Amino acid sequence: xxxxxxxxVRKAKNSVAWVLVAIAFVVAIIPLVSILWTVISRxxxxxxxxxxxxxxxxxxxxxxxxxAYHAILGTLxxxxxxxxxxxxxxxxxxxxxxxxxxxRLAQAVTFFVDVMMGLPSIVAGLFVLSFWILGLGFHASxxxxxxALTILMLPIAVRSSEEMLKLVSPALRExxxxxxxSKWRTITKVVLxxxxxxxxxxxMLGIARIVGETAPVLLLVGVTDSINxxxxxxxxxxxxxFIFSESQNxxxxxxxxxxxxxxxxxxxxxLLNLIARLIAWWKAPAxxx
Amino acid sequence: MSTDRPGPAVTEAQDxxxxxxxxxGLNAKAGLGDRxxxxxxxxxxxxxxxxxxxxxxxxxxxxxxAISADKVNFLTSFTWDPDGNTTNGVPTFGIAAIAxxxxxxxxxxxxxxxxxxxxxxxxxxxYAPRKLGAILGYIVDLLAAVPSVVYGLWGLLVLVPHMGGxxxxxxxxxxxxxxxxxxxxxxxxxxxxxxxxxxxxxxIIAAIAREIYRxxxxxxxxxxxxxxxxxxxxxxxxxxxxxxxxxxxxxxLGFGRALGETIAVAMVLTQVPGxxxxxxxxxxxxxxxxxxxxxxxxxxxxxxxxxxxxxILFLMTLIVNYAARLVVRxxxxxxx
Numbered sequence: 001x002x003x004x005x006x007x008x009v010r011k012a013k014n015s016v017a018w019v020l021v022a023i024a025f026v027v028a029i030i031p032l033v034s035i036l037w038t039v040i041s042r043x044x045x046x047x048x049x050x051x052x053x054x055x056x057x058x059x060x061x062x063x064x065x066x067x068a069y070h071a072i073l074g075t076l077x078x079x080x081x082x083x084x085x086x087x088x089x090x091x092x093x094x095x096x097x098x099x100x101x102x103x104r105l106a107q108a109v110t111f112f113v114d115v116m117m118g119l120p121s122i123v124a125g126l127f128v129l130s131f132w133i134l135g136l137g138f139h140a141s142x143x144x145x146x147x148a149l150t151i152l153m154l155p156i157a158v159r160s161s162e163e164m165l166k167l168v169s170p171a172l173r174e175x176x177x178x179x180x181x182s183k184w185r186t187i188t189k190v191v192l193x194x195x196x197x198x199x200x201x202x203x204m205l206g207i208a209r210i211v212g213e214t215a216p217v218l219l220l221v222g223v224t225d226s227i228n229x230x231x232x233x234x235x236x237x238x239x240x241x242f243i244f245s246e247s248q249n250x251x252x253x254x255x256x257x258x259x260x261x262x263x264x265x266x267x268x269x270x271l272l273n274l275i276a277r278l279i280a281w282w283k284a285p286a287x288x289x
Numbered sequence: 290m291s292t293d294r295p296g297p298a299v300t301e302a303q304d305x306x307x308x309x310x311x312x313x314g315l316n317a318k319a320g321l322g323d324r325x326x327x328x329x330x331x332x333x334x335x336x337x338x339x340x341x342x343x344x345x346x347x348x349x350x351x352x353x354x355a356i357s358a359d360k361v362n363f364l365t366s367f368t369w370d371p372d373g374n375t376t377n378g379v380p381t382f383g384i385a386a387i388a389x390x391x392x393x394x395x396x397x398x399x400x401x402x403x404x405x406x407x408x409x410x411x412x413x414x415x416y417a418p419r420k421l422g423a424i425l426g427y428i429v430d431l432l433a434a435v436p437s438v439v440y441g442l443w444g445l446l447v448l449v450p451h452m453g454g455x456x457x458x459x460x461x462x463x464x465x466x467x468x469x470x471x472x473x474x475x476x477x478x479x480x481x482x483x484x485x486x487x488x489x490x491x492x493i494i495a496a497i498a499r500e501i502y503r504x505x506x507x508x509x510x511x512x513x514x515x516x517x518x519x520x521x522x523x524x525x526x527x528x529x530x531x532x533x534x535x536x537x538x539x540x541x542l543g544f545g546r547a548l549g550e551t552i553a554v555a556m557v558l559t560q561v562p563g564x565x566x567x568x569x570x571x572x573x574x575x576x577x578x579x580x581x582x583x584x585x586x587x588x589x590x591x592x593x594x595x596x597x598x599x600x601i602l603f604l605m606t607l608i609v610n611y612a613a614r615l616v617v618r619x620x621x622x623x624x625x
Contacts, residue, residue, distance in 0.1 A: 010519055017521035021416060024408020025425070028495070031488045032432050035443045092333035100330055109334045112341045118542075118610040119344075119603070120549025122577045126599040127344045130351040134592065151340070158337075184326030212436020215551035215577065219584055240438045240552075247442050247556060255446065262439045273434050 036266075043263025046256040052264070055237070056225035061254045068261045070227040070237035077231045078142045078221070078238065079211050082149035087203055089150075090157030097158075098165040099187055116155040124151040125216025133220070140222030142231030145238065148216035153206045160202025164195040197279055204276030208269050214240035239265050348600045355593035359383075363597065367564045369579065371594030372587065380590050384576065384598050386564045390479065391575040391602070393568065394554060395547035397483025402491045402547075403540045409491070410498035410536075415524055426499060433492035441556030444485040449476045449557060456480060456569045471570035477559040479573040485557050486550055490543035497539035501532040534616055541613035545606045551577035576602045 051067035059066030093113075097106055128148045132138050168191050176186040192199075222235025223245075230236075239261060246258030355371065356363050358380045366383020373379045409429055413422045456475035463469040509527040518526060554575050560582055561572035580595045587595055 006517070006519060010522065014519035014521040017524070018416065021408045021412045024405045025412040027405050028409045028429060028432070028491055031443075032428070032435075034447060035435060035439065038443060038447050039439060089333055089336065092330045093337055096330035096334040100327055101334060105331070105334060105338075109337050112337055114614075115341065115607065115610070116337075118545055118549075118606050120551070120577060120599075120606055122549065122551040122580050123344075123348070123599050123603045123606075126580070126596050127347055129592065130347040130596050131343065134351060135347060151344075154337070154340075182320070182323050184323045187326070208434060212438060214436070214438040214441075215581055218552070218581055240436060243438045243442055244552060244556065247445055258442060262442050265436055266439060269434055269436060270431075273431075 039259065039262050039266055042256070042259040043266075044260075046253075046260035047263050051257070051260050055227045057227070059225070061249050061251045064253050064256075066257065068237075068239060068242055068257070068264060070225065071239040071242035071261065072237075072264065073227060073229060074142055074221065074231070074237035075211065075239040077229070078145045078149060078217070078236070079207060081143060081146035081231060082153055082210060083203070083207050085146070085150045086153045086157050086206070090154055090203075090206075091161055091199070093154075093158045094161035094165055095187060097162050099183075099191070113155045113158050116151065117159065119151070119155075120215075121148075121152055121213050122215040122219075124148045125219040127151070128216065129219050139233075140220055140235055141233055142221055142228075142236035142238075144220040145217045145236075146231065148220055149210040149213060152213060152216070153210045156206040156209060157203055160205065161195075161199045164198035164202060165191060167198065168194045197282075201276045201280040204272050204279070208272035208276065211269055211272065212240050212265055214238075214244055217241050218244065239268075348596060348603065351593045352597035352600045355380075355382075355590060355597040358590055359594070367562075369562060369574075369583070369594075372591040380594065382594050384601055386562075387574045387576045387579045387598065388601065388605075389564060390573045391548055391577070391605070394479055394482045394486055394558075394573070394575055395544055397480060397568070398486030398490055398547040399540060399544045400487075401484060402487035402489075402543060403494055405487070406491045406494035406540075406543070407498055407536060409495045410502050411524060411528070413495075413499055414502040415520070415528060426496075429492050429495050431492075432488070433496065437489065437550060437553045438556075440485055440489055441553035444481070444553060444557040445477075448485065449481055452476055452478070452481045452484070460569055468566060469569055470567055472567075474570055477557055477571045479558070479565065479568040482554045482558045482573065482575070483568075485553050486547040489550060489553065490547050493546060494536075494539045494543040497542070498532065498536045501535040501539075502528055505531045538613040538616045541609060541616065545609040545613065548606050548609065549577055549602060551581050554578040555581040576605075 046064075050065060052072070053069050054065065054067035055070035056066045056068075057070070093109065097109060100106075101109065125148045128144055128151075132144050132147060133140065138144065172190055172194060173186055176190045177183075181189070217238045218241055221238050221241065224235040224237055226237075228234055228236045243258050243261045243265065246254045246261065249255065249258075359371070359382060360379050361368065361381045361383055363383050365385050366381065367386040369382045369387065370376060371380045371382040373381065413425050413429070417425055453475040456471070456478065459480075460469055460471055464471075505528045509531065510523055513523040513527050555578035558573050558575070558578055559571040560574045560578065562574075565573040576598050580599060583591065583595060
């Protein structure tokens with residue numbers, strides 16, 4: 001780039017821009033490093049087998065023992081139910097949009113999936129509150145949180161599956177039709193298997209997103225320190241909510257539990273992300289990326 | 290795309306090759322399985338519309354209950370006491386103060402987050418070598434994977450204690466403007482909440498901006514170099530103009546995300562009632578954080594009032610997200 005006639009002013013501007021951009025990058029990395037460092041170093045203090053296998057039942061806030069088992073169990077169940085509802089539903093919507101929909105309905109669905117994408121998570125929680133709890137009269141439960149998480153995962157899952165289905169070459173579909181295979185069997189036997197790795201990746205990233213959702217869960221699961229394995233009745237724990245409630249305490253033992261729970265959550269989210277990317281990388285056809 | 294069967298796509302059949310007798314024969318064979326599968330796909334699509342309608346309907350119904358019980362103007366009042374704790378049961382609540390808090394924290398978030406995010410995107414696409422850029426991009430994406438409650442915990446216990454110095458510095462320099470005056474305490478302020486929001490929306494804006502800058506036509510970049518432009522001039526003449534509308538839209542989307550962020554703001558901000566205009570001293574509130582914090586003690590009217598405030602938040606994010614799409618559509622260039 002060393003053009004001999006570049007004036008000093010232009011050279012200086014170029015250098016200033018380079019410095020500013022590099023500073024921006026460093027500034028962006030600082031919080032990431034700081035977050036990961038503090039979560040790991042402070043979370044390690046209370047993160048042990050006891051923490052992962054015990055609940056907070058009959059544990060007062062200044063006790064050093066006690067753990068997040070009730071919260072981890074609750075979050076896994078709530079997210080599991082949400083995923084079981086969302087995955088087939090989102091897949092069918094994506095199939096409709098890519099394989100069937102051309103008219104007004106498809107346009108409306110695309111538009112509203114966009115709207116749902118921008119829906120603040122607390123509003124999803126408020127909807128379930130007004131519909132499920134205030135409207136239908138159910139009590140707070142893990143399942144109520146699952147409904148809200150479903151609403152939050154749906155647009156992510158639809159959008160990513162849609163993108164993956166679009167990538168499937170039309171030639172594959174036409175070859176299948178030419179053999180006399182019906183449309184639905186073409187979709188289930190040719191299109192879906194081809195797009196599967198990408199769809200699985202998208203779904204995993206969607207799950208990783210909702211695992212850490214706190215705001216809707218806060219409104220819907222109720223308050224409990226005990227293990228409740230039944231998501232359909234009574235209050236249930238939640239890992240993100242556990243972090244929040246422990247952080248509202250000024251006692252050091254509670255704060256330590258909060259950091260350990262944050263470490264657990266980060267590990268969970270990063271594992272989901274890692275698995276998703278491994279699937280994408282391992283199954284990706286050479287041409288795709 | 291294949292549109293060889295009766296159903297919702299039939300109107301587009303003429304886009305494809307004209308149906309030959311062979312295809313007609315296939316259609317005749319399209320049996321129960323096809324109709325069931327197509328029907329359930331259509332059903333799932335219709336369900337999305339029903340879900341959105343239900344969300345709007347239930348939020349509106351509960352909000353109407355709350356607002357009709359309200360004894361002060363819902364849109365202009367600064368107080369938040371829907372259960373009438375201090376007024377012998379007379380519900381008095383309005384969203385003016387918390388809507389202001391929502392806007393000001395998000396504006397601060399965008400002011401700090403957007404330039405850094407654009408810098409990051411430029412660094413990754415224009416300065417870093419291709420392979421390194423991919424790795425750095427992945428690292429920035431990690432920021433997006435961190436759950437907001439972890440940002441909140443970090444903000445509360447690590448960032449808040451560190452914000453005192455910089456807040457004091459700003460007050461010393463700009464303290465003659467009323468907004469930057471304080472009562473001598475710093476920390477869990479609107480400013481800190483804005484900084485946390487900036488960190489949270491940074492990876493979102495950076496990811497979209499990165500994709501757009503990467504698509505800058507090679508010829509334009511090379512043409513600029515051929516004219517003897519420095520790297521910065523190439524960015525200014527080719528890359529930035531190409532990405533302008535897409536990146537603007539990304540920044541607006543980031544603003545929308547900041548508006549709705551709940552738990553991190555609730556954890557970082559010390560809530561005080563009423564309108565807070567001093568952004569450096571502890572205190573302030575946002576719509577979303579108010580919902581998270583007030584919900585525990587809220588009774589029936591209290592819950593409905595929170596739902597009403599949530600509806601306003603939803604409308605605000607809708608408008609913002611629509612604006613983002615409008616920016617892209619007007620210039621006819623899709624981002625990401």
